[in-house]
Amino acid sequence: MGTMDSFVPPFGLGKLAIPDNLNINISRTTVFFLLPTALLLTWYITTVTIQYYRLRHIPGPFLNAITPLVLTYHSLKGDITEYTYEIARKYGPLARLQPNMVVYTDPDTFRRICSYKAGYTKGLWFEFSRWDLNSYSCIAMRDNPRRKDRKNRIAPAWASGGLAKMETRVDKTVHSFLDLIERNYISSEPKDKSTAARPYGRPMDFGVRSMMFTLDVATSVTFGKAWGFLESDSDVNEYLSTSEKMLPSFGVLGSLPWLVYVMHAWPINLLMPGPGDRVGFGCLMKFATDQVNKRIEAINSKSDPEKEAPNKKDNVDELDIIRSYLNNGIPYADVVQETITLVVAGTETTAVAFKFALLSLLTTPSAYNKLQSEIDAYYSSHPSASPDDIVPYSAFKATSSNPEDISPASSTNSFSYLLAILRETLRLWPPSAGLFSKQVPDQGDTIHGLYLPPGTEIGQCMLGMGRHPSIFGTDEEDVKSFRPERWSEAAEQDRIDGGNRFEKMASTVELVFSTGKYVCLGKHVALMELGKFFVEVLRRYDISIVDKITPIKVRDPIVWLAKDFNIRFTRRDISTQ
Numbered sequence: 001m002g003t004m005d006s007f008v009p010p011f012g013l014g015k016l017a018i019p020d021n022l023n024i025n026i027s028r029t030t031v032f033f034l035l036p037t038a039l040l041l042t043w044y045i046t047t048v049t050i051q052y053y054r055l056r057h058i059p060g061p062f063l064n065a066i067t068p069l070v071l072t073y074h075s076l077k078g079d080i081t082e083y084t085y086e087i088a089r090k091y092g093p094l095a096r097l098q099p100n101m102v103v104y105t106d107p108d109t110f111r112r113i114c115s116y117k118a119g120y121t122k123g124l125w126f127e128f129s130r131w132d133l134n135s136y137s138c139i140a141m142r143d144n145p146r147r148k149d150r151k152n153r154i155a156p157a158w159a160s161g162g163l164a165k166m167e168t169r170v171d172k173t174v175h176s177f178l179d180l181i182e183r184n185y186i187s188s189e190p191k192d193k194s195t196a197a198r199p200y201g202r203p204m205d206f207g208v209r210s211m212m213f214t215l216d217v218a219t220s221v222t223f224g225k226a227w228g229f230l231e232s233d234s235d236v237n238e239y240l241s242t243s244e245k246m247l248p249s250f251g252v253l254g255s256l257p258w259l260v261y262v263m264h265a266w267p268i269n270l271l272m273p274g275p276g277d278r279v280g281f282g283c284l285m286k287f288a289t290d291q292v293n294k295r296i297e298a299i300n301s302k303s304d305p306e307k308e309a310p311n312k313k314d315n316v317d318e319l320d321i322i323r324s325y326l327n328n329g330i331p332y333a334d335v336v337q338e339t340i341t342l343v344v345a346g347t348e349t350t351a352v353a354f355k356f357a358l359l360s361l362l363t364t365p366s367a368y369n370k371l372q373s374e375i376d377a378y379y380s381s382h383p384s385a386s387p388d389d390i391v392p393y394s395a396f397k398a399t400s401s402n403p404e405d406i407s408p409a410s411s412t413n414s415f416s417y418l419l420a421i422l423r424e425t426l427r428l429w430p431p432s433a434g435l436f437s438k439q440v441p442d443q444g445d446t447i448h449g450l451y452l453p454p455g456t457e458i459g460q461c462m463l464g465m466g467r468h469p470s471i472f473g474t475d476e477e478d479v480k481s482f483r484p485e486r487w488s489e490a491a492e493q494d495r496i497d498g499g500n501r502f503e504k505m506a507s508t509v510e511l512v513f514s515t516g517k518y519v520c521l522g523k524h525v526a527l528m529e530l531g532k533f534f535v536e537v538l539r540r541y542d543i544s545i546v547d548k549i550t551p552i553k554v555r556d557p558i559v560w561l562a563k564d565f566n567i568r569f570t571r572r573d574i575s576t577q
């Protein structure tokens with residue numbers, strides 16, 4: 001039994017008298033720690049209880065309703081997309097994923113949330129796409145009127161004129177990839193043994209090379225000049241290796257978005273990437289800043305090519321996205337953010353589609369052969385095409401009158417099977433599988449009969465949308481398989497009974513690029529890259545998997561990262577095409 005003296009508590013609370021007769025055997029130090037801990041615990045329990053009660057009517061696991069850490073755990077474990085899908089399937093159509101987050105899988109809810117009319121704003125989830133808390137890119141803007149204004153300012157660069165310039169850059173990157181195969185990765189008899197790849201027949205890790213491809217496209221589309229990953233066949237500025245290390249932390253931020261403010265606060269912000277870094281993401285920041293500065297200097301100087309030759313349309317290096325953004329009144333610091341966002345938004349996403357499309361083809365020989373026949377038939381019917389030509393986007397692009405419609409099959413499209421493969425890939429492995437949460441507006445909302453109070457975060461489960469048996473197939477097993485034929489079957493069925501299955505399937509898959517006020521600006525660039533790549537690579541080469549037992553290693557902290565996807569290329573005879 002001991003007595004305690006009075007002691008001075010922290011925070012200037014004055015002298016706290018502890019009565020001599022209080023029969024507690026604790027030290028002063030313990031009290032110092034116990035008091036704040038008890039206060040913190042009380043605050044935490046109250047908050048959790050309030051949050052729990054706010055959405056207690058939404059079905060979901062109890063643990064998810066009281067802590068956001070379940071999602072953090074699955075992000076670190078690397079199975080976050082599958083986990084979210086399981087929750088949505090088990091507890092849906094609207095399930096509780098976190099204390100203040102619900103998730104849904106139906107396309108109609110998706111469309112409504114993304115419409116201007118519904119009044120939803122972007123959720124906290126998007127905070128992690130801010131590299132600098134003092135400036136904004138459109139994707140990170142959460143205030144509706146401001147982001148509408150910004151989108152109107154950035155959209156012109158992506159209209160048809162801009163897209164045509166981007167196509168020349170995509171073509172150049174496809175050529176760089178073909179050169180890379182010939183230089184380093186060809187397994188057939190070398191054309192010229194003196195310059196043949198060394199070591200001869202080396203496999204290519206397509207997990208890494210697909211990222212290099214999309215990075216070269218994104219940097220050349222954004223800055224007018226590729227960083228040259230494919231040309232050097234190396235990890236320029238160690239961008240890939242540092243991004244790979246950073247991605248798991250993005251996963252954690254996706255589940256605990258408020259951590260972004262902690263990360264940007266001193267002294268933790270000193271650990272964040274910055275333009276002074278010699279490697280990684282900081283290099284992209286520096287490059288983006290330099291490129292924007294260069295355009296501003298050009299605008300201010302007499303040698304501004306646009307002032308001297310305003311009609312010189314083919315000057316693709318100068319009349320570019322950055323110029324357009326500056327001309328449209330976007331502030332300097334925000335233009336820098338927009339360009340960084342373009343590189344980030346356009347690379348990992350498109351690379352996911354590349355990897356899973358190729359994996360699906362290599363593990364489905366019937367689809368692989370059918371696609372190659374379609375490509376050969378196209379070139380046989382275009383005898384004037386030279387072996388160096390790259391298929392134009394117009395050969396496989398949307399033919400519908402709706403400009404938002406990415407690629408409906410039509411009887412005149414020579415590449416309907418290619419489109420079926422791309423759709424099937426995006427359906428099964430949506431590259432935008434993250435939650436991309438939005439916030440319920442001030443008046444609240446009711447979804448599937450369940451009331452959502454204002455401020456509730458609502459996340460999308462793209463995996464669930466792409467695997468809806470009622471939209472895509474007969475049963476759960478069928479919708480899980482990669483079966484490009486389902487698209488021609490649906491079109492045929494519609495022709496017989498006048499239904500609209502095909503349209504419903506196509507418009508659901510299209511949602512991987514979002515819709516309404518959030519629609520992806522780069523979707524045509526992404527489709528261009530994918531279509532051109534598969535046509536031109538499979539036209540010239542046969543591809544095989546090296547490791548037949550484990551063809552690919554996938555981890556999913558927030559987006560599917562795949563590596564050790566080793567493939568071999570052997571040359572095809574295209575002289576007879």
Ligand code: HEM
Nearest residue numbers: 138139345346349350431432436513514518520521522526
């Ligand atoms: C298969 C590849 C791609 C997919 C699945 C995809 C998906 C998406 C999605 C879902 C969004 C909307 C996010 C939201 O606000 O809810 C988005 C936005 C955006 N994407 Fe893509 N994207 C792809 C490729 C690209 C490419 C290649 C570029 C550019 C080169 C790009 C640039 C952008 C930009 C700038 C935005 C922001 C638009 C805005 O803020 O309103 N994306 N993308």
